[in-house]
Amino acid sequence: MSASRRFTPPLSCLTAFEAVARHGSVTDAARELDLTQSAVSRQIQKLESQVGGLLFERDRKRLHVTAQGETYAREIRMALAQIQNATIALQTNPDGGVLNLASLPSIGTHWLAPRLPAFLRAHPGITLNMSTRFVPVDFSEETAHAAIQHGQGDWPRVGTMKLWDEQMLAVAAPDLLQTGDAATLPRLQLETRPQAWADWFAAQGLPEPGRPAMVVDQFGTMLRAAQAGLGLALMPDYLVAQEIGNGSLLALPGAKPVSIGAYYLVWPENAGEYPALVAFRDWLRMASATRFMP
Incomplete structure (x- = not known):
């Protein structure tokens, strides 16, 4: 894996992480993303493995994002918004913007x-x-x-x-x-x-x-x-x-x-x-x- 790819997690992991960080719940995130809870949990585990640290603290059925995770979630949320904006612009006005x-x-x-x-x-x-x-x-x-x-x-x-x-x-x-x-x-x-x-x-x-x-x-x-x-x-x-x-x-x-x-x-x-x-x-x-x- 190249250095650039090594630091670029899959989009599916990032969207799952952002949704869980926002909701504080795998269940609510899974419902939003139309995925199973186990699928969302696997995405979070895969992302934590790639970044080399815990992004959430587990407390029974709730997840509390860590301080580092909160900063990361804010960055990812902005990046996902940019991707969304670019896609909307391309679909609605490919010749201008x-x-x-x-x-x-x-x-x-x-x-x-x-x-x-x-x-x-x-x-x-x-x-x-x-x-x-x-x-x-x-x-x-x-x-x-x-x-x-x-x-x-x-x-x-x-x-x-x-x-x-x-x-x-x-x-x-x-x-x-x-x-x-x-x-x-x-x-x-x-x-x-x-x-x-x-x-x-x-x-x-x-x-x-x-x-x-x-x-x-x-x-x-x-x-x-x-x-x-x-x-x-x-x-x-x-x-x-x-x-x-x-x-x-x-x-x-x-x-x-x-x-x-x-x-x-x-x-x-x-x-x-x-x-x-x-x-x-x-x-x-x-x-x-x-x-x-x-």
Whole structure:
């Protein structure tokens, strides 16, 4: 056996191992894989023999993955996801490629979607599938090739390309702004940004007043609520540029924009050269540089 083959266990052993590690049960793994329990057990034994160590601790009918096994399972899960993605891409679009993209709802709906026709015209062979996520994507658990996320760019085990720093503006409907200031106006709070107002008030050198009047789960909802006069909203500049331009929202006079993170395109490490992803990444780099243009 060559050195490369010696370190490449059979796919059947790896799929059995990943399923047992995830379920903690040979029975459940066998049911998922449509195999007998003895067949799954043999695959695990064969894999442990090849890697030269125990991957599970046996406790009656349950199996508990070891610390080393947990690390190995995470790596194998990512590799199996890549194989699945490659197979789907080959079956559904052999001449181009499939790009499964996860995105935050706000940037996906309000910024990215209107610009995607330009990308698809430039790359007619690529099929783009989009889904929304509120939290960072775990590429070992999902079939996404890439994701657009907000944060500090410090996620583990991913490649990253910074798009832009998020600049947060305090905005409100014109009529509401005439009735008070940041300390007295009702405020709208994004559910996933509980510290946003505290950071904003700190940047202004002001103490934070009481709790926000309303908590919402998406920037799109917050945008409409602010236009309806329900409160002062802390919004990314790219999301309210049009509304400020047409006068339906106004920025709070004298307030400083605050940056509390940035937007990034991320992808699984060691999977950055997938052709459809390369094409999208190159296009997104140019599009993000002119993000306020239609």
